[in-house]
Amino acid sequence: MPIRDDPAGRTPDRVRDRPTWLLNRAHARSVAMLHAGFEAHGDGLRGYHYRLLAALEQWGPASQADLGRDTGIDRSDVTAALLELERRSLVARRVDPEHKRRNIVTITPDGLTTLRTLDGVIEQIQRDVLAPLAADEQRQLLALLTRLVRG
Amino acid sequence: MPIRDDPAGRTPDRVRDRPTWLLNRAHARSVAMLHAGFEAHGDGLRGYHYRLLAALEQWGPASQADLGRDTGIDRSDVTAALLELERRSLVARRVDPEHKRRNIVTITPDGLTTLRTLDGVIEQIQRDVLAPLAADEQRQLLALLTRLVRG
DNA sequence: TCCCAATGTTGATGGCGCCAACATATGTCG
DNA sequence: CGACATATGTTGGCGCCATCAACATTGGGA
Numbered sequence: 597m598p599i600r601d602d603p604a605g606r607t608p609d610r611v612r613d614r615p616t617w618l619l620n621r622a623h624a625r626s627v628a629m630l631h632a633g634f635e636a637h638g639d640g641l642r643g644y645h646y647r648l649l650a651a652l653e654q655w656g657p658a659s660q661a662d663l664g665r666d667t668g669i670d671r672s673d674v675t676a677a678l679l680e681l682e683r684r685s686l687v688a689r690r691v692d693p694e695h696k697r698r699n700i701v702t703i704t705p706d707g708l709t710t711l712r713t714l715d716g717v718i719e720q721i722q723r724d725v726l727a728p729l730a731a732d733e734q735r736q737l738l739a740l741l742t743r744l745v746r747g
Numbered sequence: 748m749p750i751r752d753d754p755a756g757r758t759p760d761r762v763r764d765r766p767t768w769l770l771n772r773a774h775a776r777s778v779a780m781l782h783a784g785f786e787a788h789g790d791g792l793r794g795y796h797y798r799l800l801a802a803l804e805q806w807g808p809a810s811q812a813d814l815g816r817d818t819g820i821d822r823s824d825v826t827a828a829l830l831e832l833e834r835r836s837l838v839a840r841r842v843d844p845e846h847k848r849r850n851i852v853t854i855t856p857d858g859l860t861t862l863r864t865l866d867g868v869i870e871q872i873q874r875d876v877l878a879p880l881a882a883d884e885q886r887q888l889l890a891l892l893t894r895l896v897r898g
Numbered sequence: 899t900c901c902c903a904a905t906g907t908t909g910a911t912g913g914c915g916c917c918a919a920c921a922t923a924t925g926t927c928g
Numbered sequence: 929c930g931a932c933a934t935a936t937g938t939t940g941g942c943g944c945c946a947t948c949a950a951c952a953t954t955g956g957g958a
Contacts, residue, residue: 608801608817610866615873615885616777618892623774624915625896626767631944642944650759661905666758670947675907697905697954715761722766728898729891734766737891740884741769745776747879775946782913793913812936821916826938848923848936 626725630718637717641710644669644677645686646718649711652687652703659698686710777876781869788868792861795820795828796837797869800862803838803854810849837861 611617634642647667652658655666664674678701681687686707692698703711726734762768785792798818803809806817815825829852832838837858843849854862877885 607819608798608805610801610805611798613889613893614869615876615889615892616781616869618889618896619770619774619777619876621896622892623770626770627944630767644945647759647762650761654759654761659905668758669945671906672908672948673946695905695955697952699906718765718767725766725770726895728895733891733894736887737895738764738766738769740880740888740891741766741773742764743884744877744879744888745769745772778913795914810936820914822937823917823939824915846924846936848921850937 626721629721629724633717633721634714638714639710641680641714642677644673645681646711646714648674648677648681649686649703649707649714652701653708653711657700657702659692660701661698663701681707684710777872780872780875784868784872785865789865790861792831792865793828795824796832797862797865799825799828799832800837800854800858800865803852804859804862808851808853810843811852812849814852832858835861 607617630643638646644667647669648663651663651666658666660674660678661671663669663678664671667674669677678687678689682689684706685704688702688704689699690702692700726737729737758768781794785794789797795818798820799814802814802817809817811825811829812822814820814829815822818825820828829838829840833840835857836855839853839855840850841853843851877888880888
């Protein structure tokens with residue numbers, strides 16, 4: 597999904613230094629690296645799956661709707677991603693006996709193992725993404741991005 | 748295309764502070780704003796169209812292949828976007844008499860006008876995107892992103 | 899009780915990027 | 929010159945992430 601990696605292409609001046617363009621490129625860079633990492637070690641799982649597993653690990657069993665709210669993933673995409681996770685036995689789904697319209701989703705031991713593996717892969721990618729910057733610059737960037745995002 | 752704007756959703760800890768996640772969110776923010784801007788004032792044009800117009804304005808007439816290289820847009824996508832731009836008379840295409848397999852694309856006066864309009868819209872969006880930061884922080888962020896992207 | 903809200907599912911759409919295949923035109927090298 | 933490779937534009941398909949519409953089911957509140 598990244599734009600062409602090849603920076604050989606001249607970028608129009610009016611585009612090249614714009615904040616939105618830089619954010620786009622930086623994002624493309626990180627997505628490309630994540631993609632490569634998931635490709636190599638993610639066993640076919642994608643960002644959605646990781647986010648769902650992470651949410652389940654952190655807050656325990658939840659309904660699909662809650663998972664969607666907690667991860668910012670649309671209900672319909674939650675359904676699709678959970679089907680895949682269930683197929684791999686990384687999560688289990690059962691109907692909530694209290695509210696029969698609701699599915700309670702639980703992460704399985706295998707799911708936890710997978711989550712930990714992905715954690716390692718992703719941590720390495722974080723380092724790779726930030727590699728062009730010195731340690732203090734990395735901290736600066738993260739602080740600024742955090743303020744940008746939360747602001 | 749941004750992830751859900753609603754930041755109410757709790758984000759899993761292991762995700763929330765990761766550089767790739769922050770870049771993703773910052774990008775989502777800028778894309779959402781760009782989307783809204785194009786929606787309101789872009790007359791249905793998309794990022795591809797703007798980039799092509801910008802490249803034509805800056806470097807003058809070019810073949811479609813060159814446009815693709817200069818903008819990082821795939822040849823096939825260049826074709827589609829130019830069809831739309833031609834339909835709106837924002838660009839003109841003619842066969843290169845020297846190399847009959849080649850189309851020479853030229854921006855029209857209307858195209859220039861549209862480009863300037865979009866420029867204004869986009870400039871405003873840049874300001875909005877960076878609004879949470881003070882002026883010196885904005886400069887810092889841009890410098891860091893530039894190094895990240897070029898590094 | 900009746901209506902409305904929430905839930906899970908299916909299916910479709912859009913933006914952006916990628917790639918394969920093809921016909922056509924243009925070299926280049928034996 | 930002729931065979932071969934290369935560049936170009938076009939078509940069509942795929943993938944990822946995000947969004948929305950519509951629906952049946954279930955539950956809660958007025």
